[in-house]
Every structure is written in C-alpha cells, then in structure tokens.
Amino acid sequence: MNKELKINTISxxxxxxxxxVIITLFLFTLSKNPFEIYSVMLGEVFGSFYGxxxxxxxxxxxxxxxxxxxxxxxxxLFNIGAEGQLNAGSFVTAIVLVALSDxxxxxAFIISVACGFLVSGLFGLIPAIIKIKKGVNEVITxxxxxxxILYLVNYFLMNFFTxxxxxxxxxxxxxxxxxxxxxxISAFQGSALNITFIFAIxxxxxxxxxxxxxxxxxxxxxxGFNEIASAYIGLKPARITxxxxxxxxxxxxxxxxxxxxxYKGYYEFGYTNNIGFTAIAVALLARNHPIGIIxxxxxxxxxxxxxLAVNQIIPKEVILVIEALVILSIxxxxxxxxxxxxxx
Amino acid sequence: MEILSTIFSVAFLAQVIRLxxxxxxxxxxxxxxxRGGVINIAIEGxxxxxxxxxxxxxxxxxxxxxxxxLTLLINLLLAGFYSLFALKLKLNQILIGxxxxxLITGLAKFFMMLIFQSSSNTSRFDELPRLEFxxxxxxxxDVLSDFIILFAIALIFISNFLLYKTKFGLRLRACGExxxxxxxxxxNVHLYKLYGILLSGFLSGLGxxxxxxxxxxxxxxxxxxxxxxxxxxxxxxxxKPVNIFFAxxxxxxxxxxxxxxxxxxxxxxxxxxxxxxxxITILVLIGFIGKTxxxxxxxxxx
Numbered sequence: 001m002n003k004e005l006k007i008n009t010i011s012x013x014x015x016x017x018x019x020x021v022i023i024t025l026f027l028f029t030l031s032k033n034p035f036e037i038y039s040v041m042l043g044e045v046f047g048s049f050y051g052x053x054x055x056x057x058x059x060x061x062x063x064x065x066x067x068x069x070x071x072x073x074x075x076x077l078f079n080i081g082a083e084g085q086l087n088a089g090s091f092v093t094a095i096v097l098v099a100l101s102d103x104x105x106x107x108a109f110i111i112s113v114a115c116g117f118l119v120s121g122l123f124g125l126i127p128a129i130i131k132i133k134k135g136v137n138e139v140i141t142x143x144x145x146x147x148x149i150l151y152l153v154n155y156f157l158m159n160f161f162t163x164x165x166x167x168x169x170x171x172x173x174x175x176x177x178x179x180x181x182x183x184x185i186s187a188f189q190g191s192a193l194n195i196t197f198i199f200a201i202x203x204x205x206x207x208x209x210x211x212x213x214x215x216x217x218x219x220x221x222x223x224g225f226n227e228i229a230s231a232y233i234g235l236k237p238a239r240i241t242x243x244x245x246x247x248x249x250x251x252x253x254x255x256x257x258x259x260x261x262x263y264k265g266y267y268e269f270g271y272t273n274n275i276g277f278t279a280i281a282v283a284l285l286a287r288n289h290p291i292g293i294i295x296x297x298x299x300x301x302x303x304x305x306x307x308l309a310v311n312q313i314i315p316k317e318v319i320l321v322i323e324a325l326v327i328l329s330i331x332x333x334x335x336x337x338x339x340x341x342x343x344x
Numbered sequence: 345m346e347i348l349s350t351i352f353s354v355a356f357l358a359q360v361i362r363l364x365x366x367x368x369x370x371x372x373x374x375x376x377x378x379r380g381g382v383i384n385i386a387i388e389g390x391x392x393x394x395x396x397x398x399x400x401x402x403x404x405x406x407x408x409x410x411x412x413x414l415t416l417l418i419n420l421l422l423a424g425f426y427s428l429f430a431l432k433l434k435l436n437q438i439l440i441g442x443x444x445x446x447l448i449t450g451l452a453k454f455f456m457m458l459i460f461q462s463s464s465n466t467s468r469f470d471e472l473p474r475l476e477f478x479x480x481x482x483x484x485x486d487v488l489s490d491f492i493i494l495f496a497i498a499l500i501f502i503s504n505f506l507l508y509k510t511k512f513g514l515r516l517r518a519c520g521e522x523x524x525x526x527x528x529x530x531x532n533v534h535l536y537k538l539y540g541i542l543l544s545g546f547l548s549g550l551g552x553x554x555x556x557x558x559x560x561x562x563x564x565x566x567x568x569x570x571x572x573x574x575x576x577x578x579x580x581x582x583x584k585p586v587n588i589f590f591a592x593x594x595x596x597x598x599x600x601x602x603x604x605x606x607x608x609x610x611x612x613x614x615x616x617x618x619x620x621x622x623x624i625t626i627l628v629l630i631g632f633i634g635k636t637x638x639x640x641x642x643x644x645x646x
Contacts, residue, residue, distance in 0.1 A: 066507070147569060280442060
C-alpha cells in the first residue's frame with residue numbers, strides 16, 4: 001500500500017469512527033436510544049425501493065457538486081461558492097429550456113445545460129480573476145459571491161420569470177422531463193430518483209480520469225501541491241487556476257439537472273437548501289477523490305433521508321450537526337495522521 | 345420625495361444606529377481575531393449561538409441579566425473550542441469557520457425543535473432592562489437607553505484604545521503581523537491569539553443577544569447573514585475600528601432604507617440594496633475603493 005493511500009484510508013475511517021462515537025454519546029446524553037435510531041434509519045432506507053431510491057436521488061447532486069469542488073480543491077482553491085454557482089446554473093438551465101420549448105429535446109437539452117454551465121463557470125471565474133490579479137483569497141470572494149448571485153437570481157426571477165404568487169419559473173414541457181426510475185421498476189413509485197443518478201456516476205468516473213490520468217489533471221494537482229514549484233517546471237499556475245475554477249463551477253451547475261429536469265420541471269428559489277455547503281463535507285470526506293465522493297455522497301444522502309425517517313424520535317436538524325462534526329473531525333484527523341506519518 | 349423625508353427623519357437615523365449595533369459588535373469581534381492573525385468566518389455562528397442561548401436562558405430562568413451572563417459564558421466556551429482547532433491543531437481557519445457555522449446553525453435548529461417543538465419561533469420573553477435615566481435626552485434618548493447600543497458606540501473608543509494604546513494591543517497586532525518576531529521578543533503568541541478569538545466570540549455573541557432581545561424571541565434564520573456582513577464591514581473598514589464603524593453605519597443605512605422602501609413602494613429593486621454590502625466588499629478587496637492591507641500573517645496557522 002502506498003503512503004498516500006494509507007493516510008487516506010486511516011484518516012477517513014478514523015474520522016468516521018470519531019463522528020459516530022460523538023453522535024452516539026450525544027444521543028445518549030439526550031436520553032435517546034441511538035441504536036434504535038440507527039436501526040430505524042437503516043430499515044427505512046434499505047427496507048424499500050422507495051427509501052433506497054430517495055437516498056440515491058439525494059446523493060445525485062452531492063456527487064456532481066462534490067466532483068466540481070474536487071477539481072477546485074485539487075488545485076488548492078477553496079471554492080465556498082457552490083451554493084451560488086448551483087443556483088445561477090440551474091436557474092439559467094430552467095429558463096433556457098422554457099425558451100427553447102419548440103426545439104427537439106436533445107438540442108434543447110444540450111443548449112440549456114451548456115448555458116447553465118457557462119453562466120455558472122463565468123461566476124466561478126470572478127473569484128479566480130480577483131485572486132490572480134489582486135491576490136485576494138478566493139474564500140472571502142466566493143462567500144460574498146454566494147450572496148450576490150442569490151440576490152441577482154432572485155431579482156431576475158421575481159421580476160421577469162416567475163409564475164405569479166410563487167417563487168418558481170414556468171414549468172418546462174413534459175417531453176423535456178428525464179426518464180424516472182419508477183418507469184423502469186414500479187417499486188420506485190413515489191421516489192424522485194431519475195436517470196441523472198447514472199449521469200452523476202459517469203461524471204465522477206470522467207472527473208476521476210481527468211484528475212488522475214491526464215496531463216491537465218496532473219497540472220492541477222501540481223499547482224495545488226506547490227504553486228511556486230509548479231511554475232518552475234513550466235506550468236502556468238494562473239491559467240490552471242482560471243481553468244479549474246471555470247470547469248469546477250460549471251460542473252457544479254450540472255447538479256441542477258436533477259431537480260429541474262429530473263424532478264420538479266422548474267427552478268424554485270431556495271431549492272438548493274445549503275446543498276452547496278453539504279457538498280464541501282462530501283468532498284472533504286472523500287479527500288477529493290471522485291470515486292470516494294460517490295460513497296461519501298451516499299453516506300450523507302443516507303443521513304439526510306434516514307434523518308427524515310426518524311424525525312418522530314429525533315429532530316431531523318441533527319443532520320446538519322452531523323455534517324459539521326464530519327467536517328471538523330475529518331480536517332482534524334487528516335492533520336493528525338499526516339503529522340504522525342511525516343514524523344515516522 | 346416621500347422617501348427623502350423618510351431618510352431625513354429622526355426616527356430613521358435612530359433606526360440606522362440601532363441596526364448598526366449587531367454589525368459593529370460582530371465586526372469588532374472579527375477584527376480582534378484577525379488582528380491576532382486568525383481569520384474567523386464563524387462570526388455568523390457565534391451570533392446565532394448568542395441569540396439562541398439568550399432566548400433559551402431568558403425563557404428558562406425568566407431573568408434577562410442572568411441569561412445575558414450565561415450566554416456570554418457559552419460563547420466564550422465556543423470560542424475556546426474554536427481556538428483548539430485553530431491554534432492547537434493549526435487547521436485551515438476557513439474550513440474550521442465553515443464547520444463551526446454549520447455546527448452552531450445545526451445545534452440551534454436542533455435544540456429549537458427539541459425544546460420548543462417549533463422549527464421557526466421560540467415563545468416571547470422580556471427585553472433587556474433599559475437605562476431609564478438616559479431616556480430624557482431628546483431625540484436619541486430611546487436609542488441610548490439600550491446599554492448594548494451604548495456599549496457598541498463606546499466600543500469604537502475602547503477598541504481603538506485597546507489596539508493602539510495598550511501593551512495588549514501592540515502584542516496582539518504583533519502576533520497578526522509577524523508571529524515569529526513576536527515570539528522571539530518573548531510574547532506568548534498562542535495566548536494572544538486566544539485572546540483575540542475569545543473577544544470575537546464574546547462581542548459577536550453580544551450582537552446576537554441584542555438581536556434576540558429587541559425582537560423578544562429567537563426565530564430560525566434571524567441572523568440572516570449578518571455575521572458575513574460584519575466580516576464584510578471589517579474588510580471595508582480596513583481592519584481599523586473607526587473605519588469599520590463607518591462601514592457598519594453604511595450597511596445599517598442601506599438596511600434601514602430597504603425597510604422603508606418596502607413600505608413606500610418606489611419600485612426600486614430591494615435585491616440590489618441587499619446585495620450592496622457583499623458587492624462593496626469585493627470592490628474594496630480588489631482595490632477599487634482604496635488599498636486594503638490585512639494583517640500580514642492573517643490566516644496563517646502558527
């Protein structure tokens with residue numbers, strides 16, 4: 001086993017164990033039976049096609065956004081702006097789809113998704129350009145961009161595209177909706193799982209290939225590992241920063257397909273519900289490895305849907321607490337294991 | 345024209361000063377932390393814990409001064425917990441901040457459901473006591489009788505004095521500018537960084553307490569990004585107490601304007617006013633509105 005893999009395995013399993021222990025103790029102190037809660041969650045999710053489908057549905061955007069973030073994180077760019085980028089992308093995708101109602105599906109699909117990708121990517125470019133030109137840390141700018149984009153989207157939505165008395169766009173044509181899992185296996189009935197899940201898995205494989213098997217991916221990781229050294233071996237860190245921010249933000253926008261074309265058929269303000277922040281935890285837990293992201297997205301989706309299932313016993317808000325604990329324990333354990341291995 | 349007469353009314357100005365309070369408390373807190381070299385994105389979270397704990401303790405004990413005291417204690421504990429990650433483990437400070445914001449938001453929502461069986465509102469409780477003798481001052485008496493507002497205004501002088509006129513301030517700033525040099529001249533860098541973080545937890549907590557106190561309840565999402573606006577104000581104020589105060593005043597002005605605009609109906613999009621603090625921050629950061637210079641070792645784990 002090589003060293004990197006060893007550190008990864010140890011720190012991921014350690015942080016999962018630590019989080020589980022903390023949660024269990026936490027539930028005990030609230031005089032709830034943690035094991036009863038766990039078994040109900042497992043039963044709800046894995047006991048029926050519906051529960052299982054809901055978990056996969058909730059994992060879909062997390063996989064896509066996690067992959068987009070992984071591209072940035074590999075270049076050591078802390079993109080906290082996924083929430084905004086996703087909103088901009090899905091909003092644009094939805095309104096372009098409506099505008100192209102008369103075109104054949106495949107054409108409208110390609111154009112609208114490309115427009116979403118482009119707009120989201122351009123919003124991603126802003127912090128990148130500011131970082132390169134002015135040396136401003138991208139974290140502050142991406143956080144500020146989140147708010148700016150949300151208000152911008154809200155303005156355009158409320159003034160030009162809204163269905164009266166709602167916060168959503170007009171519905172896209174029925175023929176533009178993506179195939180549902182329930183069309184194939186009727187036991188999925190009621191679950192929102194759709195073909196976007198398969199698309200997300202493929203995307204993760206593609207991003208894995210790009211990051212680990214191509215020259216471009218190597219360059220991203222080289223810049224992320226040591227920007228100054230990478231400049232000495234002839235790379236252009238500025239160009240890589242721009243590209244990884246553009247592509248990363250663009251990929252994040254693709255998560256909108258799941259909701260807009262796979263589920264509701266429109267863009268609704270606030271639908272993202274902090275998923276851009278959850279995806280940070282997803283990517284961190286997988287240590288930015290796209291295949292790992294599939295699994296960590298499934299874990300968070302399990303917690304999310306499972307949390308709904310046990311809402312009677314314990315408020316579902318505990319999921320947010322768990323996500324935060326996962327982030328904190330992962331970054332701590334990562335650091336400690338790295339320190340440990342670098343010493344020996 | 346109606347809007348002009350609104351803006352120049354005493355009531356409007358009083359409103360601006362009131363709205364400035366949570367921003368300035370949060371921004372001063374963030375400033376103490378960053379002057380010591382620790383970026384603290386968790387101001388939003390600390391404000392939430394301040395508001396929620398104050399509500400919880402006020403309702404439980406029925407004594408708002410006791411609630412204030414306990415809440416500040418909890419916030420100091422949280423800030424101490426934060427410094428464990430930032431100083432002992434030397435982790436990426438921004439990731440800790442994101443984690444803490446999620447943790448505190450989640451905990452507040454969680455306990456809200458558990459204790460109040462409501463995801464939106466707590467029951468109502470009494471406002472903090474007022475300094476009644478100040479009410480006699482014409483026009484501003486009502487605002488100044490609120491001792492947190494009074495403290496926020498005094499904080500301009502207090503933080504200016506603390507940062508620039510005391511040994512504490514000199515050492516804190518040294519830790520944020522050049523921790524190696526501070527260390528070699530005998531300053532306990534970790535201790536001073538800890539002071540900065542504790543001050544940020546204390547002050548932003550007070551900001552949260554004020555918000556909950558004037559609304560007589562805690563509601564989910566009531567902080568609504570004010571912690572981020574506070575950080576924005578700190579950046580725009582270029583890490584200087586007086587400038588930060590004016591930045592906060594500016595944002596409070598726009599917030600008050602936004603509230604009036606909703607009543608007056610001018611057709612001017614409120615989204616653009618809401619967007620302003622964040623937009624101005626980016627413009628300031630790129631040097632469009634003067635040069636910025638954060639503490640040299642800001643955000644670098646030591």
